[in-house]
Every structure is written in structure tokens, then in C-alpha cells.
Amino acid sequence: MPSAGFYIMHSLRSLRRRHWRWLVIAALFFLFFLLLDTPFAPPPSAPHPTLNLVRSSYDWSKWQPHNPVPSESLQPLPTAKPEKLARIQHVPSRHPKFDIAVQGRRRAEIKRAMQKSWNSxxxxxxxxxxxxxxxGTGKDTFSGWAATLVDALDTLWIMGMxxxxxxxxxxxxxxxxxxxQDTACNIKEPALLAKAVELGDMLYAGFDTPNHMPAPWLDFEKAKTGRLxxxxxxxxxxxxxxxMEFTRLAQLTGDNKYYDAVARVTDKLFESQNITGLPGMWPTFFDLRNGIFxxxxxxxxxxxxxxxxxxxxxxxxxxxxxxxPKYEQxxxxxxxxxxxxxVFRPVIPDNLDILFTGTYHAEDPAWLETEGQHLACFVGGMLALGGRVLDIPGHVDIGARLTNGCIWAYNAFPTGLAPEIFKLVPCESLEGCEWxxxxxxxxxxxxxxxxDTLPKxxxxxxxxxxxxxxxxxxSAFILYRITGQEEYREAAWEMFQSIQKVTETEYGYAAIEDVTVTxxxxxxxxxxxFWMAETLKYLYLIxxxxxxxxxxxxxxxxxxxPLRIHKQ
Known part of the structure; x- marks a missing residue:
């Protein structure tokens, strides 16, 4: 199974987590990596079916850029000796046999949900x-390129399917x-890698603009005629x-054009980070046409x-x-x-030590909108991971408190699930306040x-x-892997049980309209x-x-x- 990277951007209407409209399947080529680059790769001698590559009808490898980057200007992959990164995961203790059995039964239950979803x-x-x-039918929401099939590949492999x-x-x-059916897209196993390169070359065309910043849509005809x-x-x-996806493709193919494309965007981020309305972060929208970030x-x-x-x-x-070094900075x-x-702390009856993130408005005066999003629940895991890797212990703690906030939001509603967007009454400080x-x-x-039915x-x-x-x-998965605290696995199991209870259907699992109802x-x-690519995978892994x-x-x-970390 390939180290995967199927990058499906959501439509702005549904506010799906990922947003690059022209890259409907932009990182999909990372589901086309070598079987030997996977967490559960078989030994080199292990037989597996030969895949028969079918080439696309248009050969993007023969397409010529209309705004080419001179070869001498290409930014190559870093050549410095890889550093030894700080250990991320906790050192597991010996678990009693009953604990191993419990976790095995839970994995089996999650795998059954995957099997039901996949079989349907x-x-x-x-x-x-x-x-x-x-x-019990199908629909095409991402150019008809089998988004679920490709997105689920590594989950199938990890679960032994x-x-x-x-x-x-x-x-x-x-x-x-x-x-x-669309006129544009929202942007070592030889056959898999070859198909990855096909797609990579097509997506690279999206950077063929006068200033090499990516277009919002990869319009095929405009790309072929140099009008993006x-x-x-x-x-x-x-x-x-x-x-990440273009960097990994550059590592596998040795072609620096992929890394150069994304490094130019990184340079713009680096140049602008400290001159925004909130120095350290970037605004929600950029003017890419004029390179203004x-x-x-x-x-x-x-x-x-x-x-x-x-x-x-x-x-x-x-x-x-x-x-x-730019990425650490x-x-x-x-x-x-x-x-x-x-980051803010909510006013809640039992004054639990939990946190959420809101939206900052750099106005006069500046203010924080204390509206949480389910999408932002990844931040707890991100800060904990960064705190561990870069030795910032306080950020591991903040990450844990943010993760606990999202877990609390699940538990607060009668369905056992957190809403997509919600607003909380804030305390004056992160130290807490009386209800x-x-x-x-x-x-x-x-x-x-x-x-009237809102939890307090x-x-x-x-x-x-x-x-x-x-x-x-x-975030619960990352916090468990970092800290080893069993409370995160127990919380994840409760969340899975709630998901099963209200979303399961005859054919699979369905989104629900309202988590506040009884x-x-x-x-x-x-x-x-992302149900099979992410939700079930994180559950299985925890x-x-x-x-x-x-x-x-x-x-x-x-x-x-999972993409393999570049090591010595």
C-alpha cells in the first residue's frame, strides 16, 4: 500500500476541511506510491498481483509550460544531512492480556464498519x-475520478483488507x-508510481501562471493554451x-520541479508572516494574482x-x-x-480546564470571535505534536486542553456528537472563571x-x-501516541459508539442534520x-x-x- 496523500478539497458551500477547488484530487498521487513505502509493507519477496497500468488519454508529461521556470532557478530539495528528530511517541508499558484483548475487539468492531462501508x-x-x-447509489462530486476508492486505499491496507x-x-x-464531466478540476510499485507522476504532471500545470502562484481552478483548456x-x-x-504531496513526489522521482512549485509559495509565506494584521499568522484570503499574502x-x-x-x-x-529551517521558524x-x-476558555458549569480556538478580527479595536469549528479540532493535535518535536512543553499542555475541549463538546450534546460550528461564552482568561x-x-x-435545547x-x-x-x-489519536494516557482511547471509543448509533444506515454511515436533538x-x-480515509483510520490506529x-x-x-519521514 502506498504512503498516501489523497488531497480532496471541500466545496465552500459544505465547508469541508480542505479547500483547493482546482485540486479535487490533488494529493491523490500519493496513494500511488510503492508498496515498500508503507507501514505494513510485505517483504520484498512476498508475491502480490501485478498492476496493469492504463495511461491517460492526454499525456501531461509532454505538455510544455507557457511560463517555464528556468532550470537554473529551480529550488532543489534540501541536501543537508537529516537531523535526528526528538522522539514523538510515548514508550508503551507492558499491557495486561485483558487490555490487549479489549483493544483487539475494538479494532475488529471498527474494521467491521470499514468493511460494511467498503462493500456497499x-x-x-x-x-x-x-x-x-x-x-444505495453513487454520485460524482469530485470530477468522477473515484474519490472514495482512491482515498480509502491505505485504510484498506492498514486494516489488512x-x-x-x-x-x-x-x-x-x-x-x-x-x-x-467537468471542464476543470479542483486542485516502487511501478504502475502506481507511473500513475502518480501522470497526475503530478497534470497538477503541476496549475502553477503555470505568470508569477508561478497556483490558479484557483485547473481549467484544462486554459492550462493547455497558457491562459491560467x-x-x-x-x-x-x-x-x-x-x-507535502509535491515534496514527496520530488523525493520519489528526483524531479525538483514539484518541490520548486511549493517552495515558491513557502517563500511568500516567509516574507509576509510578520507584516500581517496579526503578525505570526496569515489572513484567510490572499491576492495571489499580485502575490500579496x-x-x-x-x-x-x-x-x-x-x-x-x-x-x-x-x-x-x-x-x-x-x-x-524555514519551516521551524x-x-x-x-x-x-x-x-x-x-485560544480561549469557555464559561461552563463545572469549570473544566478545557480550551477552544476562535476567529481573530484585526480591526480597530481587534476582537476575538469565540466561535468554534469542528474543523479546528485538529489544532490540539498540531500544537501537541509541535510542542513535542520542538521541545515546547507548554504547547503540549495547550494541545491537550484543546483536545479535551473538543471531546467535551461531543459529550455535551444528546447525540454524543459535536456540531459543525458553535459559539461559546468565554472566560476573561485561560485560568478559568466561575459559572x-x-x-x-x-x-x-x-x-x-x-x-432552547443548548447545553449550558x-x-x-x-x-x-x-x-x-x-x-x-x-487529535485524540495524536495525544494518545504522545502521552500514553488511556483517557484518549476511552474518549475515542465513546465517540465511535455515538457515531455508530446515529449515523449507521442499511448501506453505510450518513451525515446527520442536527446533533442537538434527542x-x-x-x-x-x-x-x-474522509469517512473511510480519515475517521475510521484514526479510530483503528488509536x-x-x-x-x-x-x-x-x-x-x-x-x-x-502516512508519508515516510526523510531520514538518514
């Missing part, structure tokens, strides 16, 4: 982008990148969230439209084993700014999105849906690819031995696909 996809939606879990993996991998290497231009109002994540917008968030940009700054430091400034300006029921009641009453502490649940998202489980909530006919996809050997990209 195979029967009713094969080669379509998504399964519709209520009606080898026959299903090989069947899916064979289907994947037949995809034709030039055949789609960046947008003057483009989401930050769309500019800065392909660095610092003052196009006054909103700073870790949620939709920005999230993976921040996540990748740290993960590039890991992927390159600290051989490019970028991350340290970002993390400090987040802690100082975006003030009158203050809370006034906040709920004065908020047009307030509800919540001002509203503006978007009350649950979309099968993975972010809270992602009883069975209304379900949506939607099961996005109950697996710590050497399975060890965080000391692999860094997981934004869609939970």
Missing part, C-alpha cells in the same frame, strides 16, 4: 466519487485524468496546502479556508527531517501567535441562532450538523470519502500497537495518509 461502495458506487448511504486493496489499486491505475492566472481573492489553504483580509482563523496551511508548516518540518511564530491570540448562569442565559437569549455554556450551534468528520479523533436525528444522503504507523517514522498528511 463496491456494490453500489464502484468508480464513483461517493456512496449515497441512504439510497489486502484483496480489497489490490482490486482497488488495479482500478486506480486505470483512471484517465483527461476524462471527466491566479485569483485576486483566493483562500489561504488553496495556496499553501500541497507542499499579508493584507488582503483582516480575518485570521484555524478553521475553514485556512486550516491545512498551518498544519503543513509543522509537517513539512517533519517530512524533511528539519533540513529546511514559520511554525514557531505561528504557534506562539495562536496561543496568545486565538455565571445569568450571563449564559442572556447570551443565548440575545443570539438569533440560540436554541453554548451560546449557539449555528451549524448543528455532524458530517462524519475526523478532526476530534485525529432521539434519532435526520440523516443526510452523504458519506464523504487502538493499534504504537508501532503501527509510528509517528516517529511517518507524518500523516491532511487527509490522514
Amino acid at each position: 461502495y463496491r456494490e453500489f458506487a464502484w468508480m464513483r466519487d461517493e456512496l449515497t448511504p441512504l439510497t 489486502k484483496e480489497e486493496f489490490h482490486e482497488a489499486a488495479q482500478a486506480a491505475v486505470t483512471l484517465d485524468w483527461d476524462v471527466t 492566472v491566479p485569483d485576486d481573492h483566493q483562500a489561504a489553504a488553496s495556496a499553501a496546502s500541497l507542499s 499579508h493584507n488582503h483580509d483582516n480575518t485570521f482563523t484555524l478553521g475553514a479556508l485556512s486550516d491545512s496551511m498551518y498544519e503543513y508548516v509543522l509537517k513539512m518540518h517533519l517530512l524533511l527531517a528539519a533540513t529546511e 514559520l511554525y514557531r511564530a505561528t504557534a506562539d501567535t495562536i496561543v496568545e491570540n486565538l 455565571d448562569e445569568q450571563k449564559w442565559l442572556e447570551a443565548v437569549t440575545n443570539d438569533e441562532d440560540g436554541r 455554556g453554548f451560546q449557539n450551534a449555528r451549524e448543528p450538523a455532524y458530517l462524519l468528520r475526523p478532526e476530534a479523533l485525529e 432521539g434519532k436525528p435526520e440523516q443526510r444522503d452523504s458519506m464523504e470519502s 487502538f493499534s500497537p504504537t508501532d503501527v504507523v509510528s509517528l516517529d517514522d511517518y507524518v500523516l498528511n491532511t487527509e490522514a495518509h
Whole structure:
């Protein structure tokens, strides 16, 4: 199974976590890596079916850029000797036999959910982008390039579903990148790597603009005729969230053009970081057409439209084993700014020591909007990971408190699930405050999105849906692997049980409309690819031995696909 990187950006309408519209399957080529680059790779002599590559009808490798980067100007991969990174994972103690048995039963239950989801996809939606879990059909939401199939490849491998993996991998290497119902896309196993390079070359065309900043859409005809231009109002994540995938492709192929493309964006981030409206962070939107990253917008968030940009700054430091110092500098400034300006503690009845992140508005005067997003639940894991790698103990603690906040949000609602977007009444400081029921009641009453059924502490649940998202489980997984504290595994198991109870359908698992209701909530006919690629994978891994996809050997990209860390 390949070290994977299927980077599916969400539409702005649904606020899916990833945002680069022209890269509907941008990092998909990392599901086309060598079997020997995987956490569960078989020995070299182990037989496996030969994959029969079918080339795409348009050969993007023969396409010539209209705005070529001179070969002498290409930024190469760092050549410094990889550093020995600090140990990330806790050293596991010997667990009693009953504990091993419990975790085995939990993995088996999660694998059954994966098998049900996959079998229904195979029967009713094969080669379509998504399964519709209520009606048992398929739909195409990402150019019809089998998004769920490709996104789930490494989950199949990690869970030991080898026959299903090989069947899916064979289907994947037949995809034709030039055949789609859309006119544009939202941006060592030889056959898998060859198909990866095909897609990589197509996506590289998205950087063929006058200033080499990526276009918002990879319009195929415009790319072929040299008419692509960046947008003057483009989401930050769309500019800065392909660095891991292109870097890994450069490492595998030895072709520096991929690394150069994303390094140019990194340089812009580096130049602008300390001159924005909130120095240390970047605004939600950039003017890529004019190369302006610092003052196009006054909103700073870790949620939709920005999230993976921040996540990748740290993960590039890991992927390159600290051989490019810019990424550590970028991350340290970002993390400090987040802690100082975006983190808040809510007013809740039992005054639990939990935190959330909000949205900072760099206005006069500046203010923090204490609206949380499920998407931003990844931040706890990010800060804990950065704190461990870069020896910032206080950030490990902040990461734990943020993760505990998201877990608390799940437990607060009758469905056992957290809403998509919600608002909380804040304390004056991170040290906590006494519960003030009158203050809370006034906040709920004065908020047009307030509800009579809200748990105490919540001002509203503006978007009350649950979309099968993975972010809270992602942070619980990272915190468990770092600290070894069993409370994170227990919380993850409770979350899984809640998910099963209200989302399971005849054919799979469905998003739900409202987490605030008692009883069975209304379900949506939607099961996005991240359900199998991320949510079930994180659940399976948190109950697996710590050497399975060890965080000391692999860094997981934004869609939970493990990329091997570049070491000596």
C-alpha cells in the first residue's frame, strides 16, 4: 500500500476541511506510491498481483509550460544531512492480556464498519466519487475520478483488507485524468508510481501562471493554451496546502520541479508572516494574482479556508527531517501567535480546564470571535505534536486542553456528537472563571441562532450538523501516541459508539442534520470519502500497537495518509 496523500478539497458551500477547488484530487498521487513505502509493507519477496497500468488519454508529461521556470532557478530539495528528530511517541508499558484483548475487539468492531462501508461502495458506487448511504447509489462530486476508492486505499491496507486493496489499486491505475464531466478540476510499485507522476504532471500545470502562484481552478483548456492566472481573492489553504504531496513526489522521482512549485509559495509565506494584521499568522484570503499574502483580509482563523496551511508548516518540518529551517521558524511564530491570540476558555458549569480556538478580527479595536469549528479540532493535535518535536512543553499542555475541549463538546450534546460550528461564552482568561448562569442565559437569549435545547455554556450551534468528520479523533489519536494516557482511547471509543448509533444506515454511515436533538436525528444522503480515509483510520490506529504507523517514522498528511519521514 502506498504512503498516501489523497488531497480532496471541500466545496465552500459544505465547508469541508480542505479547500483547493482546482485540486479535487490533488494529493491523490500519493496513494500511488510503492508498496515498500508503507507501514505494513510485505517483504520484498512476498508475491502480490501485478498492476496493469492504463495511461491517460492526454499525456501531461509532454505538455510544455507557457511560463517555464528556468532550470537554473529551480529550488532543489534540501541536501543537508537529516537531523535526528526528538522522539514523538510515548514508550508503551507492558499491557495486561485483558487490555490487549479489549483493544483487539475494538479494532475488529471498527474494521467491521470499514468493511460494511467498503462493500456497499463496491456494490453500489464502484468508480464513483461517493456512496449515497441512504439510497444505495453513487454520485460524482469530485470530477468522477473515484474519490472514495482512491482515498480509502491505505485504510484498506492498514486494516489488512489486502484483496480489497489490490482490486482497488488495479482500478486506480486505470483512471484517465483527461476524462471527466467537468471542464476543470479542483486542485516502487511501478504502475502506481507511473500513475502518480501522470497526475503530478497534470497538477503541476496549475502553477503555470505568470508569477508561478497556483490558479484557483485547473481549467484544462486554459492550462493547455497558457491562459491560467491566479485569483485576486483566493483562500489561504488553496495556496499553501500541497507542499507535502509535491515534496514527496520530488523525493520519489528526483524531479525538483514539484518541490520548486511549493517552495515558491513557502517563500511568500516567509516574507509576509510578520507584516500581517496579526503578525505570526496569515489572513484567510490572499491576492495571489499580485502575490500579496499579508493584507488582503483582516480575518485570521484555524478553521475553514485556512486550516491545512498551518498544519503543513509543522509537517513539512517533519517530512524533511528539519533540513529546511524555514519551516521551524514559520511554525514557531505561528504557534506562539495562536496561543496568545486565538485560544480561549469557555464559561461552563463545572469549570473544566478545557480550551477552544476562535476567529481573530484585526480591526480597530481587534476582537476575538469565540466561535468554534469542528474543523479546528485538529489544532490540539498540531500544537501537541509541535510542542513535542520542538521541545515546547507548554504547547503540549495547550494541545491537550484543546483536545479535551473538543471531546467535551461531543459529550455535551444528546447525540454524543459535536456540531459543525458553535459559539461559546468565554472566560476573561485561560485560568478559568466561575459559572455565571445569568450571563449564559442572556447570551443565548440575545443570539438569533440560540436554541432552547443548548447545553449550558453554548451560546449557539449555528451549524448543528455532524458530517462524519475526523478532526476530534485525529487529535485524540495524536495525544494518545504522545502521552500514553488511556483517557484518549476511552474518549475515542465513546465517540465511535455515538457515531455508530446515529449515523449507521442499511448501506453505510450518513451525515446527520442536527446533533442537538434527542432521539434519532435526520440523516443526510452523504458519506464523504474522509469517512473511510480519515475517521475510521484514526479510530483503528488509536487502538493499534504504537508501532503501527509510528509517528516517529511517518507524518500523516491532511487527509490522514502516512508519508515516510526523510531520514538518514
